Structures are given as C-alpha cells and as structure tokens.
Amino acid sequence: MAERGSARGPGAVPIVGMVGAGQLARMTCQAAVSLGIGFRVLAGAADESAAQVCAGTFLGDYRFAGDLRAFAAGCDVLTFDHEHVPAAALRELEEAGITVRPGSAALRHAQDKRVMRERLAALGVPCPPFAPVSSLGEVTAFAAEHGWPVVLKAVTGGYDGKGVWICAGPAAAADVLSHGIELIVEEHVALERELAVVVARSPSGQGAVYPVVETVQRDGICREVLAPAPGLAPGSAAAAQRLGLRLAAELGVVGVLAVELFQTAAGLLVNELAMRPHNSGHWTIEGARTSQFEQHLRAVLDLPLGAPALAAPHAVMVNVLGGEDPDIYPRLLHVLAGDPGVRVHLYGKPVRPGRKVGHVTVLGAGISALRDRARRAASYLSSGTEHG
Amino acid sequence: MAERGSARGPGAVPIVGMVGAGQLARMTCQAAVSLGIGFRVLAGAADESAAQVCAGTFLGDYRFAGDLRAFAAGCDVLTFDHEHVPAAALRELEEAGITVRPGSAALRHAQDKRVMRERLAALGVPCPPFAPVSSLGEVTAFAAEHGWPVVLKAVTGGYDGKGVWICAGPAAAADVLSHGIELIVEEHVALERELAVVVARSPSGQGAVYPVVETVQRDGICREVLAPAPGLAPGSAAAAQRLGLRLAAELGVVGVLAVELFQTAAGLLVNELAMRPHNSGHWTIEGARTSQFEQHLRAVLDLPLGAPALAAPHAVMVNVLGGEDPDIYPRLLHVLAGDPGVRVHLYGKPVRPGRKVGHVTVLGAGISALRDRARRAASYLSSGTEHG
Numbered sequence: 001m002a003e004r005g006s007a008r009g010p011g012a013v014p015i016v017g018m019v020g021a022g023q024l025a026r027m028t029c030q031a032a033v034s035l036g037i038g039f040r041v042l043a044g045a046a047d048e049s050a051a052q053v054c055a056g057t058f059l060g061d062y063r064f065a066g067d068l069r070a071f072a073a074g075c076d077v078l079t080f081d082h083e084h085v086p087a088a089a090l091r092e093l094e095e096a097g098i099t100v101r102p103g104s105a106a107l108r109h110a111q112d113k114r115v116m117r118e119r120l121a122a123l124g125v126p127c128p129p130f131a132p133v134s135s136l137g138e139v140t141a142f143a144a145e146h147g148w149p150v151v152l153k154a155v156t157g158g159y160d161g162k163g164v165w166i167c168a169g170p171a172a173a174a175d176v177l178s179h180g181i182e183l184i185v186e187e188h189v190a191l192e193r194e195l196a197v198v199v200a201r202s203p204s205g206q207g208a209v210y211p212v213v214e215t216v217q218r219d220g221i222c223r224e225v226l227a228p229a230p231g232l233a234p235g236s237a238a239a240a241q242r243l244g245l246r247l248a249a250e251l252g253v254v255g256v257l258a259v260e261l262f263q264t265a266a267g268l269l270v271n272e273l274a275m276r277p278h279n280s281g282h283w284t285i286e287g288a289r290t291s292q293f294e295q296h297l298r299a300v301l302d303l304p305l306g307a308p309a310l311a312a313p314h315a316v317m318v319n320v321l322g323g324e325d326p327d328i329y330p331r332l333l334h335v336l337a338g339d340p341g342v343r344v345h346l347y348g349k350p351v352r353p354g355r356k357v358g359h360v361t362v363l364g365a366g367i368s369a370l371r372d373r374a375r376r377a378a379s380y381l382s383s384g385t386e387h388g
Numbered sequence: 389m390a391e392r393g394s395a396r397g398p399g400a401v402p403i404v405g406m407v408g409a410g411q412l413a414r415m416t417c418q419a420a421v422s423l424g425i426g427f428r429v430l431a432g433a434a435d436e437s438a439a440q441v442c443a444g445t446f447l448g449d450y451r452f453a454g455d456l457r458a459f460a461a462g463c464d465v466l467t468f469d470h471e472h473v474p475a476a477a478l479r480e481l482e483e484a485g486i487t488v489r490p491g492s493a494a495l496r497h498a499q500d501k502r503v504m505r506e507r508l509a510a511l512g513v514p515c516p517p518f519a520p521v522s523s524l525g526e527v528t529a530f531a532a533e534h535g536w537p538v539v540l541k542a543v544t545g546g547y548d549g550k551g552v553w554i555c556a557g558p559a560a561a562a563d564v565l566s567h568g569i570e571l572i573v574e575e576h577v578a579l580e581r582e583l584a585v586v587v588a589r590s591p592s593g594q595g596a597v598y599p600v601v602e603t604v605q606r607d608g609i610c611r612e613v614l615a616p617a618p619g620l621a622p623g624s625a626a627a628a629q630r631l632g633l634r635l636a637a638e639l640g641v642v643g644v645l646a647v648e649l650f651q652t653a654a655g656l657l658v659n660e661l662a663m664r665p666h667n668s669g670h671w672t673i674e675g676a677r678t679s680q681f682e683q684h685l686r687a688v689l690d691l692p693l694g695a696p697a698l699a700a701p702h703a704v705m706v707n708v709l710g711g712e713d714p715d716i717y718p719r720l721l722h723v724l725a726g727d728p729g730v731r732v733h734l735y736g737k738p739v740r741p742g743r744k745v746g747h748v749t750v751l752g753a754g755i756s757a758l759r760d761r762a763r764r765a766a767s768y769l770s771s772g773t774e775h776g
Contacts, residue, residue: 011714033414034418036717055440304724333691341695343422350399
C-alpha cells in the first residue's frame with residue numbers, strides 16, 4: 001500500500017482510485033459499495049458515466065502525470081477503466097511510490113499490440129501470424145505468404161474496432177499506411193467463432209477464472225455474450241481457462257485480465273488482451289457468484305478472490321447501442337413491462353448512434369430462448385423496434 | 389410527477405430523492421446505478437452510510453419542512469429510508485405539489501402503531517389483541533383479560549426493538565408509563581416463529597410479492613432471515629402473500645411494504661408494517677431476480693415491477709452487528725478467504741457494539757449448511773470469533 005494506506009487509523013478502509021469514468025468505472029463503483037471500501041474516479045468531466053454516480057469524483061486529465069499524482073494522493077491503490085494512460089506517466093507514478101495495479105510492466109501488454117504479440121510468441125502462446133510493418137512492401141510481402149485480406153492494427157490506442165482495418169488488397173493497405181501510425185499486420189484468420197475468458201489475479205498470486213464465453217461481434221463491437229460458451233468441448237474450455245491463468249501469471253497482471261480468443265480449426269488463438277473489467281464479463285454481475293467488478297477490486301486490494309461460479313445454468317448479455325432517438329427512458333418502461341426478468345444496466349451516457357449505452361442480461365436455462373429475450377430487450381431499448 | 393419532471397428535456401431521466409442516508413438508502417443508491425436514473429439522498433451529515441457513496445447527497449434535517457422542500461426541488465419523486473419524517477411536514481410537501489411516495493396517508497400506518505392497529509382491526513386483519521393505554525389501571529385491566537406479560541409499545545418513533553417493552557407485571561409497566569409517551573398495550577402472543585413478507589406496489593396498482601421468509605430476532609433486532617421460510621405450508625405462504633398484497637392496496641402504499649408476521653397456533657398475526665426496503669428483504673439483492681431496492685425504485689417511479697422470483701433454491705441472510713473491535717476490514721480478509729461464495733455487504737458505519745453495520749448472504753441448496761456459513765461469516769466479521 002502507498003503512503004496513505006500505512007497512515008490509516010483503526011476502522012479506516014482502503015480507498016481504490018480508478019482512472020477513467022466510463023461504464024466500467026461506473027459498475028466498479030457499484031460493486032465497491034458492497035465491500036464497504038472507499039472508491040474514487042478520475043473523470044475528465046462531471047457528467048461522465050461513473051462521475052454521475054460516484055461520490056468520490058476527482059476531475060482531471062489522465063494524460064498528465066500531475067493530475068494522476070494529485071488523484072493518487074487520496075488513494076491507496078490506483079487502477080484503470082481503460083488502457084490509455086501513457087506508459088511514461090505510469091512509471092513516474094510507480095517511481096513516486098504509488099501502488100499501481102496492474103503495474104506498468106504488465107499493462108504495456110494491453111497498451112501495445114506489438115509488445116503483446118512478441119511476448120506471447122516468446123511464451124509459445126498460439127496467436128495469428130503477425131509482423132510489424134511500416135511500408136506497403138512489408139504488407140504485400142506478408143500477404144504473399146499469408147494471403148489477402150490482411151488485418152492492419154494500430155499498435156496503440158485502439159478499442160471497439162477502432163484502430164483495426166481489414167484490407168482486401170494493397171490499395172486499402174496503402175490508405176491505412178498513409179495515416180503514419182505505428183502498425184502491425186496480422187493474418188485474417190478463418191475463425192469459427194470468438195471466445196473470451198476473464199481471469200483475476202491478486203498480488204499474492206491467487207487466481208480465479210470465470211467460465212469461457214462466446215462473444216459475438218459486429219463492426220468490431222461486442223454485441224452479445226453467451227455464458228458459458230455453447231457447445232464448447234470441456235477440454236477446450238479448460239485449456240482456455242488454463243491459458244488465461246497462465247498469461248495473468250506470466251505477465252504479472254494484478255486485477256482482471258480478459259483474453260479474447262479465436263476458435264479455429266487449428267485450435268484457440270489469442271486475439272487481444274485487456275487488463276480491466278471487460279465487456280465479455282458484464283454477465284457476471286448477476287450470472288456469477290462474484291462479479292468481475294468486485295473481483296477486480298478484490299484483486300487490486302489483495303483481498304481473497306470470490307467464487308467465479310455460475311449463478312444460473314446460462315446467462316446471455318446483449319449490449320444496448322444508441323439509436324436515432326436519444327430518449328431511452330420511455331422505452332425502458334415497455335422493456336421492463338414486457339419482460340419482468342430481464343436485468344437492465346444503463347450507463348447514463350448521451351446517446352449517439354452505435355455507441356454502447358447499456359446492456360441487458362437474462363439468466364436461466366435454454367440459451368436460445370434467453371438469447372431471444374435479451375436481443376428483444378436490447379433492440380427495443382436501442383431503437384424501439386425488435387430488430388435493431 | 390412534480391414540476392421538475394414535466395420540465396424534462398429529451399434524454400433526461402427522472403430523479404428519485406430519498407430522505408435519510410442509512411444503509412437502506414445506500415443499497416437503494418447502488419440499485420439506482422443500474423436503472424440509469426438520477427438518485428439523491430437527504431443526509432444529516434456527509435459521513436452517513438449512503439452519503440459516503442451517493443454522488444447526489446444533499447445535507448439537511450428531515451424534521452424541517454424547509455429542508456425537505458429544498459431537497460425535493462431537485463427531485464421528481466420523494467421517498468424515504470425511515471418513517472421519522474413528521475406527518476405534518478409530509479402533508480405540507482404534498483400540498484405544495486411534490487410527489488411523495490408512499491404518500492402521507494399510507495405512511496401514517498407505518499408511523500403510528502395505534503393508527504395501524506385500528507385500521508387493520510377495521511379491515512378484519514388478524515393482529516394481537518391491543519388497546520391504547522395511558523394509565524396503569526388500563527394496563528392492568530388489559531392484563532386481567534390477556535395475562536402477563538404484556539407488551540407496551542411507543543405509538544411513534546420505535547425501531548429495532550427500541551420503543552418496545554415486554555412487561556412482566558405492574559411495576560415494569562408503571563416504569564414505562566412514567567416516560568410520559570403515547571403507548572399501546574398488546575398481548576404477549578405465544579408465537580411459533582416470526583415471518584415476513586415483502587411486497588411492492590406501484591401507483592398504477594401493479595403488485596409484486598416476494599417469497600415469505602422466516603426472520604430470527606434477538607433483543608428486538610433482526611439477526612437472520614431464511615428465504616423461503618423453511619417448512620412453511622404452501623397454503624400459509626400463499627395466504628401471507630395475499631395479505632401483503634391486500635394491505636398494500638388497502639392502505640394505498642406506493643413502494644415496498646414489509647409486513648412482519650407472527651406464526652401462531654391460531655394462524656398468522658400482523659406484528660409490524662414498514663413502507664420502505666426492509667431488513668427482511670436484504671437477501672433479495674442476490675437471492676431474487678429483482679432486489680427489493682430496485683423494486684422500490686421501480687414502484688415509486690411507476691416503472692413496471694421486476695420479477696421477485698428466487699434466483700437460488702435458498703438464501704440465508706445474517707446481519708453483522710458491531711462488536712468490541714471497530715476495525716472490521718482486517719477481518720474481512722479472513723472471511724472472504726474462508727468462504728469465497730459468501731456475499732458481504734458492509735455499510736460504512738462506525739462500529740458500535742450491537743449496531744447493524746452490514747450483512748452477509750449465502751445462496752444455494754440446503755438451508756442448514758447455508759445458515760452455518762452465513763452465521764460463521766457474520767460472527768467473524770462482528771467479533772473475530774465464530775460465535776458472536
């Protein structure tokens with residue numbers, strides 16, 4: 001614990017500070033209430049999703065070490081709802097004795113896709129073939145070996161499909177290269193479906209792993225999560241869980257680690273890593289004994305981790321994307337009336353078309369019926385129609 | 389909706405203001421996050437349980453109509469985490485056009501035990517025999533008919549066993565009478581056990597009822613809740629649920645109504661009413677599809693009510709009472725390590741011996757094992773030993 005921690009009096013509780021005030025911080029704030037700990041967010045503006053609900057909102061800019069230091073001064077441990085804090089600023093905080101979890105050495109694997117790919121390759125973890133590229137010649141040489149289309153990815157700063165381009169041929173690749181950003185190229189893998197596994201790891205080395213889920217993406221955005229992944233062979237599920245726990249340990253992660261996976265004919269490949277609560281784990285709020293948000297807090301506080309077991313046979317989560325009409329609340333009435341069992345989570349964000357503004361979760365048995373219910377609720381919240 | 393509501397622009401959400409900032413407001417605040425609505429509390433001090441976590445804390449005194457009016461000006465609907473707002477102040481708010489839910493006409497049945505008893509008697513609802521008393525002669529006359537001991541109850545202001553005296557004979561009764569407060573006397577009923585049923589009712593008249601639970605009291609304080617009540621005959625459970633729904637409708641309750649019941653050889657008797665989320669419903673946070681806190685919010689907003697169905701075969705809730713050592717957090721580590729499946733809720737309140745400072749819930753099958761686990765966790769949090 002940092003300076004503040006050691007100065008605590010009897011009866012005091014630790015304070016977790018989360019950098020960023022999006023929906024992940026909002027749901028982490030909600031989880032912190034039960035644990036009785038202190039919780040603060042560093043928000044860019046008072047109307048951000050988590051700042052609307054968090055009593056401990058601190059306004060500042062996460063890109064500036066001075067703001068981060070001022071925020072950290074009131075906290076025992078610093079953690080994150082996104083990967084965008086500059087690595088140099090993180091190291092500066094650590095050198096100043098601030099407890100940063102996950103630490104900068106782990107977090108860079110979620111911040112820099114080239115570092116991540118090279119590290120995973122060194123560990124022998126199956127990934128799509130990749131190469132760093134800075135010229136069209138390098139891309140076409142890679143494509144000559146692996147075929148078109150190829151996937152170009154920005155090494156830093158991407159999320160929700162931003163920073164990822166599927167290029168059918170040299171013209172498209174040249175267009176991406178013209179932006180002048182650091183890139184890697186990857187094979188456009190023939191995949192059967194996408195999976196994800198969420199694990200948590202504490203500084204003591206304790207690990208906990210959730211059931212492997214299937215994720216359904218559209219336009220690079222996660223739309224649906226099915227928990228546990230339907231029809232996944234038990235051996236494959238166990239292998240994915242072992243991989244998640246191994247990566248958390250090898251990379252020195254503290255907190256939640258989400259591993260996005262491609263299921264292919266040749267086995268599982270790692271697509272992306274995130275070191276924070278993740279969209280593929282939102283179903284755990286009601287669907288698991290311990291939510292990923294509480295689990296993240298427990299991990300960064302080095303509290304014992306909670307049971308990740310399913311609380312129902314199946315859970316389906318569907319994201320609510322913004323539609324044309326920004327006024328969700330009147331539609332909420334109809335969704336709640338139409339399905340009293342659906343769990344709705346709204347993030348308080350201004351509605352813009354395609355933006356994640358909430359999610360719904362349905363629990364029970366029979367994945368197909370659950371999926372229908374969750375899709376109907378999410379679609380109606382988005383657009384007022386049953387097919388969004 | 390009040391003035392504020394009708395002036396809302398597109399995309400705006402209603403704001404619920406809860407008078408009082410104890411643990412009930414704290415857990416209601418937590419539930420409000422998911423619904424994406426606005427939520428504010430009227431707190432007496434910034435360090436009260438709900439004020440610690442609620443972004444919308446307003447400081448003021450709930451006994452003063454001026455403070456209540458100022459608080460209500462920023463809210464669409466006013467509701468309560470306790471029954472102590474003076475009836476005259478409530479009526480004044482209603483006359484000023486403020487939406488108060490439950491309304492003062494309903495709430496007086498939870499504020500005034502004599503009014504409640506007389507109304508229930510008029511409705512033909514079974515209650516313990518009672519009489520208003522102001523002299524020892526009236527008490528001894530009542531005891532001549534119903535036997536000693538008798539129960540004296542303060543007509544207003546009691547909670548958690550405060551304001552209730554079991555008097556073995558005239559000397560004890562005389563002592564209570566000497567306080568000069570308004571009293572009723574009740575028969576000291578020979579009861580088999582205590583039960584409770586929590587219902588919710590919306591302004592539209594929609595009702596929802598949770599499974600009937602067994603409550604275990606000690607020294608007038610609720611210690612344990614077993615959901616559903618073990619071994620309760622289905623006919624008795626259904627009768628209790630019908631009674632709860634009927635009372636909510638007859639009394640015009642909006643929000644959550646908790647009905648505390650005595651199970652006796654002669655059938656069920658109504659003990660107390662509360663018109664707010666209630667200790668006997670804390671298990672619903674994880675144990676039911678919709679928690680009583682979200683249900684209360686839905687009801688006061690006239691949103692459709694959520695499914696009250698069990699989310700597990702059984703749930704056991706045990707309250708955490710303060711012990712001698714105020715420092716709960718170090719003990720939390722051991723409790724979480726000892727039982728990764730226990731759900732802990734700490735209220736952030738200063739620890740005083742015997743004070744409710746949190747609760748734990750355990751879900752699953754096999755009520756006896758669940759009860760052992762919940763008791764062990766709560767006892768250890770209280771005192772550091774397994775038997776509190």
